[in-house]
Structures are given as structure tokens and as C-alpha cells.
Amino acid sequence: MTGTMAVADVVSLDAGDPLAPFRDRFHLREGLIYLDGNSLGALPRATGDRLAEVIGDEWGEGLITSWLGASWSTAPRRIGDKIARLVGAHPGEIVATDSTSVNIFKALTAALSLRRERPVILSEATNFPTDVYMMQGIEAFSGGRVKAVTVAPDAIVDALSDEVAVLLLTQVHYKSGRVRDMAAITRAAHEAGALIVWDLSHSAGAIPVDLNGANADFAIGCGYKFLNGGPGAPAYLFAAARHHGATPILSGWFGHARPFDFEEDYDPAAGIARFQCGTPPVLGLAALEVGVDLMLEADMAEVRRKSLALGDLLIARMQPLCDAYGFALASPRDHALRGSQVAYAHRQGYQIAQALRELDVIADFRAPDILRFGLTPLYLRYSDIVETVERLERVCATRAWDKPQYHQRAAVT
């Protein structure tokens, strides 16, 4: 149906879109179609003013007194409580700080401290690399006590032996966009006596997430994708209240029960605060909070509905290009199994992504051959999807990907 949708129908979809007003809350250059919000979310218009206030008033005028006076010291927990509303967590179960990678380390080592007799950290091959790299670092340091194991994505449940201390899985796969069944897999992990750490980097703010509904143990996620927190934004960590007695290995002073008493020995704070480590990154947190606040204004059910409709429209419109130019859908066609992105495999994926940029479409390439279209319902229009496929067809029709300048791979894409 959507594949043959007339232009007029797309216009009416945009006109009837209840999320349409959100687009004006973002800075988006005229003419640009940005399909990479799942790598770096767009800039909320409110962010610049908020940062100017934090810099000029809170830092410039308030100086050191702003740790209390401007609530800098509690920002990680305050923003954590806001993120909690997006992912089905309770207040006091999430803290926003550090990078996703560092939070993976904290969550995994906390889980290991609760399953000391079990050696294995399990994940899937093809998981986002930093997840597996962090596992490998823990293994290297453990002196043989911990083993980092990856298995094929479909073999995860079968691999849940009584050796497995903790399973680390990403809810929405960074390349394919496939959604894992959080409740079912968490149940399987628990039945095997293991704990689970969910990576929400591609799900929080993109699909409804219910951590406590699924009885999840730990979770971590990224602040700069669907939460629009800015480049390298602080990440976040969820620990279910029942695990707040776990031992943090990154036992820095901001996780201490009384950091400003400057005691000699580490005594972890009660609750989620112990999962902090160093001094909170105030500027990054301020930008993240603007993005999270904006996301909280949207109805997540509406976000999901529009995300799926955008994806369905893209897949339908792409069908003729698949037939003519060899694109192969690399995401689930059944939209219930799909996050907020659609990926295609194409041998010239990298070159096509480059050629699209010259036509002012930013999509993403993920090695070796994946062209990834991120769908951000707060600032994408149905007409953007139609226009994207039209521009892509121009690239294909002229074989623009053959231009020599596209055949030199850059270090960062």
C-alpha cells in the first residue's frame, strides 16, 4: 500500500502527524534529510540557551557554590530519574554519568560481584563492539577468573549454562535494528541463574522499554542518540533496586556515602549513587537534560507508531531499488521485530552513503556493507522518507557511487 502511496497521501500523513510540532524544537538545516539520529541526535533548539546559562550564570557567577546552589551534585540522579520514565525504571534506579563503555564495565563487574562462583560473561557475536571489548578487558584483568564468551545471536538462550554469571545483550541491534524480547530473555537468564545487563543505546527514546516489567537486573545506554544529548553526552546506568548492594569496582569519590567528609576508606553510598565514580560532567549533563526533557514531552506510544510507519514507508518505497540495484533488506520486515531504523546491505554501501551526502541526505554506513537509515520520529517527516528514496534512486541511476573520491575510506564515517 505505502509503496505506491501518492505524494498527496504523504502530505496528508505529515499534516495529520501528532508529533509534527516537535520538528520545530530542533535545529535542522533547510534541505537536509538527517537519517543518522541513531548515531548522533539532532540539536534541540533549547540546548544553546541552557548551556549559555550553565556557563555564564552557574559557572561564571556561582562558581564553586553551584555544586549545591545550582544542584550540579545531584544532576546525575535527577537526570537519571527522568530517563527512568522513558525505560520503565523507578526513581532512584538510574544515574547519568560517564560513557556507555565505562557504565558497561560498572554493570558487568557489579553483576560478577553478585555471582562470584560463575566465570562467564556471555554476549552475542555481532553485538556493538564496545560491549564485547569491555568484556574482553575484564577477562584480561581477571587472571583467568572471568571468561568473555560470545555465541551466534540465535544461540544465546542455549548458551545459558550454569557457568554464566551475566548475559550482556543489546535490546535493538545497532546494525539490523532487530528488537530482542526483553522479558523472555531476561526470564531465560534468571532461570539459568544468571543476571542480565541490557544495552539500551538504540532503544531508549526509540521504542517503549519496560525494564522493571521485564525484571531486568542492570542496563546501560547512550545519551547522544535518540535522547539528543549532544556529541559524547554522558551515558546512564540502571541497577534494579534489589542490586543496590552490589560492589562497584570503579569506586570513586562521587559514589562514596559521604564524599565531602574525605574519609580514608571507601564506603559506598546507599542506592544508585554508588554507581557514580568521578566528579559529574556538568556541561554534558546539562545538554543531556534538555534532550531528555524534550523526549519526555512526547507520547512514547505515538513515537513508536510513527517510527514503524516511517520504516514501513521506507521499505515499501525501497522495493523497486532492491529489485533494480541490488539492495537487500537487512532489518526485520515484520515491524514488531524492528527498532527505529532500517538497514540495507549493498556491496557499495560506503560509497552510496557518501554519494547521498552530496544530495544532502545523511545516512550511516556500518562496515562491511550496511547502509543504515535511522528513524527519529520527533524530527523526521513522511515526506523526508519519500524524498530520501528519490535521491537514492538518482544516486543509483547515475551510478554516482563510482566516483573515485568515494573509494577512499575515511577513518570515521
Add this chain to the structure above:
Amino acid sequence: MTGTMAVADVVSLDAGDPLAPFRDRFHLREGLIYLDGNSLGALPRATGDRLAEVIGDEWGEGLITSWLGASWSTAPRRIGDKIARLVGAHPGEIVATDSTSVNIFKALTAALSLRRERPVILSEATNFPTDVYMMQGIEAFSGGRVKAVTVAPDAIVDALSDEVAVLLLTQVHYKSGRVRDMAAITRAAHEAGALIVWDLSHSAGAIPVDLNGANADFAIGCGYKFLNGGPGAPAYLFAAARHHGATPILSGWFGHARPFDFEEDYDPAAGIARFQCGTPPVLGLAALEVGVDLMLEADMAEVRRKSLALGDLLIARMQPLCDAYGFALASPRDHALRGSQVAYAHRQGYQIAQALRELDVIADFRAPDILRFGLTPLYLRYSDIVETVERLERVCATRAWDKPQYHQRAAVT
């Protein structure tokens, strides 16, 4: 001499101060005397505009392309190279990222990986707490393989047994301001077969530091004190070039040799890049770079000379208050042994710091009884020191510290 210095002499000191023009490069509220730049440095005037540019142009307009186009991905190394010039390191030996605490973890575990047969991480009791807390977290995780040991400050060299893998010391003590002899202690550590990690949080930007001159192994430091990088600014890590083969435990994707090839296994980058972990905190790094650039404009020998003169003036002026009101100098009187701060012990230290704030002097309190005056030569005047002591005398003469509101300790001071 300086104790009885006439007001006119102080005016001429300020008039002849070659660093005086730097004061205008900072935002400082009229009337405020800020003696806490060793806790949070003041705001450089250039920071707001630079952040507006990063947010509006680089993020808002450039979006994902700014990782290359605006050199976000290399910012940790570029800024590291700049910090290197302040602390006697070579280009390619410092990376700016993560918090001080997280970098302590990286440096200590890297050192342990180079001394696998030795179990002890040694430090001094009374070190800044997060240093020792991070040691204790490593011990807790190691399953008995690593021991975190602290000894009295004067017993450090004697404690360098053949059990010690790595010694973690702060060059300038956060309370007393006492300066450690970096070259002598590094030599003693090496003679004992141990490695050393120097914490430069209170020395970089405050006193001349020569890491390679001292043959230091690793160092870490804070971005938001004398470097004026803003609240919770990214910290930095130094690893001497000879240690770039050490294994990072926080093995995140930004430390990988080819992060954007998304390989399955961790393969650490050559050089200092492997000491990165997650995605760089771009906004925090941008603010840090403004502070570092400003510091690089100053002649560090001149900074040191003025810092000592400010401290000597303060100590001289404080002498009558010591006699009359019971302040006890808690920093070395010999200024060669003193960093860029002067501390006094007083039973009412906390209350006095609070009372001073009502007279628009911000000094710092450190439990249990230390009143700490941070000396930042780029934006403090000699007249500020004289005025501080006059205001403090008013506090003492009226026993303003007895006000009931000062007797309730806040969580963060």
C-alpha cells in the same frame, strides 16, 4: 617584610605584575575574591562563545560529520598534546578524556599489567580520597591478587618493598599544599622495581611540572582546577611512551586500533589512543581546551613566581590573626615546598569559611578543620590577598562564625 607592607606597596606590586592582564580574560564578579580556583577554576571569557560555536555550528549544522569535519574524534589527543606542554610530556603521551577517578583506574591497572608478579598498590594515607578509593576497588575485584596499601606520608620511600607494583602519589597535597619531589621519589620507586603514577590535580597549571625530566611512568590530573576547564571537565592521562604497550582494562571502542571497522575483538590502538575508552565528551573537551589554551599563553615560571609571592604575602598578613585567633599554618612555610595554596587549621574552619562567603570571599573548607586558600596567579591580585585578610579579621573580631546558620554542615562545601 610583606607582613607590614603598606597599601601603596601592594598597589605597586599589582601595577608591576606581568600576569595582571590575564585577569580580564576571566569572568569574575565585581567585589568577589575567589580563593577556590584549586577546586573549580574561574570561567574564561572565551568559553561561552566557543561552546556556542560547538553547539550551534559543529553539532547543529555539522551533525555527525563533525566527528571528522570539526575534529571531534581527535580532540582528546589534540588537547592532550597541549596539556603535555604544561607538564613536561611529549606529544602523543597524554590523552584528555573521562574523569580523574576513571583515569586513575586506567593508570593503575596498566601499571599492574607491567608488574604482574607484584601485588601491592602503595599510596599515602591522607591522599585525596578518590585515589585511595580507586585502589580499594581494584583490590576488591582482584580476588586477593592485588593489595591496596597506604602508609604515613613520611614512610612512603621506606615502604617501597619488592612487593610494590605501583606507587600512586599526588604531587601537591590537596589539603596542605605540600609539594613532593617528583624526580627523587620516582627514582626511589624505580630503584625498588616499582612504577609510579603521579596525580597532578593540584600541580598542573599551578607549578612547573616535568614528567619526563623525572622519568615518570604514568600521571593523571584534573581539568577543572588550575586548567579552568569547567565543572566536571574531562580529566587527562599521561603514559610515558615506553609504556604504550600496557594493556588497558577499560578497553572501549575509542581505544581500538580501528574503531570504525567494528571488529569483533579488541585490538588496542598504538600509542596513547589506547587509553581512551568510550566516545569522547565533546562539549566538556571544548571548554577544557579554552582553559588550556589560556594557560599556555602564560609563562609558567612567572606563574610560579607570583604564586609564591601571593602565598608569602598571605602568610605574612595572617600572622597577627594566628596569634590572636588561633589559626595554625597547615602548609609549608618554606615556599619551595608549597604548591599554589595556603591552608590553615582552625577548629571553626567550616564556620569561618561560611562567614567569609557573606563578605564575598570564597575560600574552601576541607574536613575536619582546614581552611584552604587557593592561589590562582592568572586572576588573583596582591590586593585581593590583603583584602581577604582584612575581611577575615572582621569575621574574627565579631566572632561571626558563631552565627547559628553556620553550624549546620551542608552536604557539599
